[in-house]
Structure formats: structure tokens, C-alpha cells
Amino acid sequence: MNPKCQAQRDVMVEHVLGELDGLVAARLEAHLANCEACARVHARLAEGFQGARTLEPEVSESELSRMASRLAPYMEPAHRSRPGFGWVVGAAAAFAGVVAVWSAARPDVEPQPPAPLAAITAPVPAPAPPPAQPVRHRALTPHLKAVVSGDWAGAVRQPAAERTALEMDAGFAVLDFEGGEGRTLQIVAPDVEVVVLGTRLFVEAHAGVPTTVGVVSGKVEVRSHGQIEILGPGQVRAFDAAGAYTPDRANLRSVAHHDDGFLDRAPAPEAPVAARRVAPKPRRARPEPVAALTSAERLVRQGKVAEGLKQYEALIASRPPAPWMDVARYERARVWGFVQGDLRRADAELARLAAGADPEVRHQARLARCELAFVEDRCAAAECLEALARDPAVAREAAALMARWGVRGDTSCGQ
Amino acid sequence: MALMDRLRRRPSPEEVVKAHGAYVARLLYRLFGPGSDIDDVYQAVFVEVLRALPGFEGRAKLSTWIHRITLNVAYQEMRLQTRERASRSAEDLECATADLCHERDDFARADSRRLLYAGLASLDAKKRIAVVLHDVEGYTLKEISEHLGRPLQTVASQVRAGRAELARFVAEAESAGRGLTAPGVREAKA
Numbered sequence: 062m063n064p065k066c067q068a069q070r071d072v073m074v075e076h077v078l079g080e081l082d083g084l085v086a087a088r089l090e091a092h093l094a095n096c097e098a099c100a101r102v103h104a105r106l107a108e109g110f111q112g113a114r115t116l117e118p119e120v121s122e123s124e125l126s127r128m129a130s131r132l133a134p135y136m137e138p139a140h141r142s143r144p145g146f147g148w149v150v151g152a153a154a155a156f157a158g159v160v161a162v163w164s165a166a167r168p169d170v171e172p173q174p175p176a177p178l179a180a181i182t183a184p185v186p187a188p189a190p191p192p193a194q195p196v197r198h199r200a201l202t203p204h205l206k207a208v209v210s211g212d213w214a215g216a217v218r219q220p221a222a223e224r225t226a227l228e229m230d231a232g233f234a235v236l237d238f239e240g241g242e243g244r245t246l247q248i249v250a251p252d253v254e255v256v257v258l259g260t261r262l263f264v265e266a267h268a269g270v271p272t273t274v275g276v277v278s279g280k281v282e283v284r285s286h287g288q289i290e291i292l293g294p295g296q297v298r299a300f301d302a303a304g305a306y307t308p309d310r311a312n313l314r315s316v317a318h319h320d321d322g323f324l325d326r327a328p329a330p331e332a333p334v335a336a337r338r339v340a341p342k343p344r345r346a347r348p349e350p351v352a353a354l355t356s357a358e359r360l361v362r363q364g365k366v367a368e369g370l371k372q373y374e375a376l377i378a379s380r381p382p383a384p385w386m387d388v389a390r391y392e393r394a395r396v397w398g399f400v401q402g403d404l405r406r407a408d409a410e411l412a413r414l415a416a417g418a419d420p421e422v423r424h425q426a427r428l429a430r431c432e433l434a435f436v437e438d439r440c441a442a443a444e445c446l447e448a449l450a451r452d453p454a455v456a457r458e459a460a461a462l463m464a465r466w467g468v469r470g471d472t473s474c475g476q
Numbered sequence: 477m478a479l480m481d482r483l484r485r486r487p488s489p490e491e492v493v494k495a496h497g498a499y500v501a502r503l504l505y506r507l508f509g510p511g512s513d514i515d516d517v518y519q520a521v522f523v524e525v526l527r528a529l530p531g532f533e534g535r536a537k538l539s540t541w542i543h544r545i546t547l548n549v550a551y552q553e554m555r556l557q558t559r560e561r562a563s564r565s566a567e568d569l570e571c572a573t574a575d576l577c578h579e580r581d582d583f584a585r586a587d588s589r590r591l592l593y594a595g596l597a598s599l600d601a602k603k604r605i606a607v608v609l610h611d612v613e614g615y616t617l618k619e620i621s622e623h624l625g626r627p628l629q630t631v632a633s634q635v636r637a638g639r640a641e642l643a644r645f646v647a648e649a650e651s652a653g654r655g656l657t658a659p660g661v662r663e664a665k666a
């Protein structure tokens with residue numbers, strides 16, 4: 062190749078992009094007029110850059126859903142790398158239908174935004190959802206209730222007082238089993254055997270398609286052809302003779318359709334246990350965190366502080382998943398500090414939360430500690446906020462609090 | 477209840493993918509060229525996004541944050557492609573199979589935009605990302621320097637060197653039949 066051409070090509074892109082001027086540009090232009098090879102390269106580059114810079118790539122819906130389907134495993138709670146809030150989001154999203162039903166039953170809870178599940182999951186072999194079907198309520202045993210589809214086929218056996226066996230051949234069922242006192246439930250469906258120790262779950266079985274098991278709350282052990290899987294809340298697995306996989310979650314719409322409140326447990330009855338020699342511990346329904354937090358907060362606001370605190374305690378005792386555990390502890394600490402005036406206790410708890418896993422809770426706990434300081438010592442609070450104002454993560458909130466209180470560490474307190 | 481409300485307002489993984497999926501795909505096509513197989517990179521971007529979502533604090537806009545992650549993951553992919561190419565180059569030069577040779581001949585006749593993206597893919601990842609971001613996406617050298625954490629001068633010389641190599645690549649393709657190769661570009665759907 063002509064060495065002259067080589068030198069011209071080194072600056073060709075600059076020229077194409079209009080960045081070259083003066084003598085260098087003039088020299089290149091003169092070369093292009095006389096060198097056909099370079100002129101062709103120049104034209105290709107100009108056309109190529111023109112094409113690339115004006116490119117408006119088309120992305121089809123089908124392409125997007127194909128790519129999104131590959132993400133489904135990463136939206137499973139079990140695959141989340143951290144047991145942080147994402148887990149809850151995942152569970153809530155996976156069970157958006159159920160959450161919506163719960164919310165409807167509790168008007169004070171803002172409904173969760175509907176998760177666009179259908180759009181992001183693959184159209185893999187999964188049973189078609191039958192939402193139009195009527196549902197039937199069945200109290201199968203004193204501890205096992207079910208809402209089942211019209212085509213549900215199943216039978217209950219009770220080989221022993223504490224052992225219940227449900228054989229289910231077809232249809233869709235959302236089940237609520239109240240465990241305790243050694244009670245177990247065994248569900249046998251095509252390709253699947255489920256061992257349940259007190260939980261809410263659903264099972265879907267249709268001839269010729271895999272059987273699907275999903276857990277709303279609690280835990281179940283699922284056996285299928287020698288494999289054992291433990292499923293927790295938010296997890297859905299389909300089972301066929303070939304093994305287990307994560308299915309299309311279209312059947313979650315069916316959960317929403319079926320779970321109409323019938324399964325909700327009444328507050329633990331108190332009278333019936335009196336007859337027994339040893340009164341069994343009444344099983345308390347696990348509080349739903351958002352509803353429990355909302356109602357506890359309302360109680361405190363209405364001045365029913367002890368009742369509100371009791372609700373926070375109950376929620377904390379039920380070990381809700383992160384971050385609700387931390388939120389409950391945070392709110393309880395605020396009641397201790399700002400309502401009951403127990404500053405030391407509140408501050409100690411907030412200090413623990415300020416070192417916790419969830420960044421949002423951490424930040425709020427740090428801010429709340431400064432607020433607590435303000436109760437006793439304006440200058441300490443100002444210093445506390447000054448320190449936070451240097452941390453970009455909370456600077457804005459810290460500045461807002463300083464403005465609200467009219468404090469500034471350097472001037473109001475003079476050091 | 478401010479804390480609780482904020483936690484509840486965090487978008488779910490499904491919402492994030494739904495809201496930003498198309499944007500990420502389009503950006504990837506601009507970075508890698510239309511017709512490239514972006515599936516793996518797309519997946520890697522969102523795996524990263526979903527992994528980090530619990531820690532996302534809403535202080536940056538979510539779209540800005542996802543844009544950054546996309547660029548980072550795209551750069552990682554470019555580095556991977558550079559390495560793959562290095563291990564394959566001997567075989568490529570041999571024009572090992574008839575198919576491969578055929579592909580190369582096709583390539584010389586391909587449209588200029590495809591040729592340009594092939595040229596970009598032939599650059600090593602550092603030059604490639606610098607040229608793509610500067611000359612295709614229109615970032616300033618300063619922005620690229622900040623984003624990649626490289627000194628401004630380094631970015632400037634990488635852009636310059638990348639452009640010169642690009643012109644040489646196109647020149648070789650133009651001087652026809654000389655067995656061109658565009659490793660790194662996966663023409664799966666072209």
C-alpha cells in the first residue's frame with residue numbers, strides 16, 4: 062500500500078466526523094481527489110458513521126419478552142443474592158394477585174401496583190389459567206380449607222387424627238392448612254407429593270400438563286420422582302415426569318381469583334380449648350406486615366400507644382421478612398423515644414438499625430438518632446446533622462431537618 | 477411511616493424490566509451494531525440491575541443508573557470478545573472452514589454500517605468502547621473519562637488510535653477478497 066495512503070487513513074475518521082480542518086484537511090481532500098481507493102474508504106466510513114449515528118434500533122415485543130423470559134430465574138426469591146428487600150419485592154410481585162386480594166379486604170392498605178408478570182415470563186408449557194370458572198369453598202377438615210376450581214377433583218382421607226391426606230387429580234386449588242400439634246398434610250397429585258406443615262399454597266393439576274405447586278406463606282416439601290424440593294413463600298415450581306422447573310406464572314391469576322378471603326383464619330377461638338386438659342397454644346395467624354404496620358401506626362396516632370406497641374411487638378415476634386422486621390423495630394423505637402420519652406432505649410435500638418442491612422432503614426435510623434438528640438440537646442442534634450450532611454446518602458434529608466429546626470452546628474452552638 | 481412508604485415504592489424486578497427493557501436493548505444495539513446477538517449482554521445487564529436493586533437508593537434516577545450499568549456491562553462484554561478473538565485469531569487467519577471463508581467474502585459486500593460495526597468489533601475493548609461512546613453515542617471525552625475512570629488524555633489517545641485502526645480495517649475490507657474477518661460480531665440474526 063502506498064505509504065501516503067496510510068498517513069491519510071489515520072486522520073480519515075476525524076475528517077468524516079468534521080473534526081479536521083486547516084492544512085491537514087486540505088491535504089487529505091487533495092489526496093482523496095486523486096486516490097480512488099482512499100476515496101472509497103472515506104465514503105464507506107462516512108456512510109457507516111452516518112448509519113450508526115442515526116440508528117434507531119427496532120426492538121419487537123416478542124424479542125423483549127424472549128429476553129425477559131431469561132430473567133425469570135433471577136426474579137425468584139430463592140435466587141436473590143441478598144436476603145434484603147428484594148426478596149420481599151419478589152414475593153410480593155410473584156403474588157401480586159394474592160396481595161391485591163388481601164388489600165381489597167383491608168381498605169386502609171394501598172393496593173400494590175400490578176406486576177406485569179405475563180409480559181415477562183416465557184410461554185412455556187403451563188396450564189391455561191381458568192379465571193372465568195366459578196370457585197367452590199370447601200372446609201375439608203377443621204384445619205384444612207380450600208377454594209377450588211369448578212373442575213377440581215380430589216378426596217380427603219384421614220388415616221390418623223393428626224394426619225390428613227389429600228389426593229388431587231385435577232383442577233386448581235388454593236389451600237390453607239393450619240398446622241400445629243403435630244398435624245401434617247400430605248397432598249398427592251400427578252407426579253408430585255407435597256408435605257405440608259401449616260401453610261397456604263396452591264396446587265394445579267390437569268391431564269397431560271405438569272402439576273404446579275406454589276407457596277403463599279409457610280414452607281412445603283415437595284417430592285417428585287425421588288427429587289425433594291423445599292418451597293418457600295413466593296416460589297412456584299412445576300413438576301412432570303422429567304423433573305421440576307420454574308413455570309410460567311399465569312396460574313397466579315388463578316390464585317387471585319380463588320383466594321377470596323374464605324381461607325383467612327378467624328381470630329383464634331378461645332372457648333373451645335377450655336375443655337382440654339392442657340390448653341393448646343392458640344395459633345395466631347401471621348400478621349400481614351404492611352397491614353399490621355399501618356394499623357399500629359394508626360393506633361399510636363389515635364393515642365392508643367400501648368395497643369400500637371403491642372401490634373409492633375406481635376409483628377416483630379412473627380419474624381416478618383426483611384425489611385419489614387427492621388421497619389417494625391424502627392417504628393417501635395420511634396414510639397419509645399418520641400412518644401414515651403425513653404430516649405436511651407430508642408437510641409440503642411436505632412443504633413443497631415443504623416448498622417443493619419437495608420440502606421434505606423440505615424439512613425432513616427441515623428436521621429432518627431439526630432432527631433432524638435434534638436429532644437434533649439439542640440447543639441448535639443445540630444452536630445449530629447452536620448455529620449450526616451457530609452454524607453451524600455442522607456445529606457438532603459439532614460439539610461431539610463436543619464432548616465426545619467433552624468439549627469446550624471457552627472453558628473448556633475459556637476464551638 | 478415515611479420509611480415504609482419509601483420501601484413500598486421501590487419498583488419490583490418485573491416493573492424494572494418492563495419499564496427499561498426496550499431502552500437497554502436499543503442502547504445495546506447501538507453499542508454492538510444492529511443484528512448483533514445481544515441476548516447474553518441484556519441478561520447480564522438486568523442480572524446486575526436486579527442484584528443491586530435492593531440497594532438502589534433512589535438518589536440517582538433509575539434510568540440513569542441502569543444506563544450506567546448497561547455501559548459497564550457492555551464494556552465487560554467487549555473485553556470478553558477481545559479475549560475470545562485473541563484465542564481464536566490463528567484459526568480465523570487460516571480461514572478454517574469453507575463457511576467461515578464464505579462469510580468473510582460476504583462481509584466485504586455488506587452495507588457500510590455493518591462494516592463499521594465489524595470494524596469497531598475488531599478493536600480491542602478499550603479503544604472500542606471509547607470510539608463507540610465518542611463517535612457513535614456522542615459522549616464528550618470528559619464524560620467518557622469520568623465514566624470509565626480513565627485519564628482524559630488516555631481516552632483521547634484511545635479514540636485517536638481506534639479511529640485509525642477502524643479506517644485501516646475498512647480499507648482492508650475495501651481492497652476486496654483479502655479474507656476479512658469480523659470476529660467479535662455475532663451475526664446471529666443479521
Ligand SMILES: [Zn+2]
Nearest residue numbers: 066096098099
Ligand atoms: Zn490513498
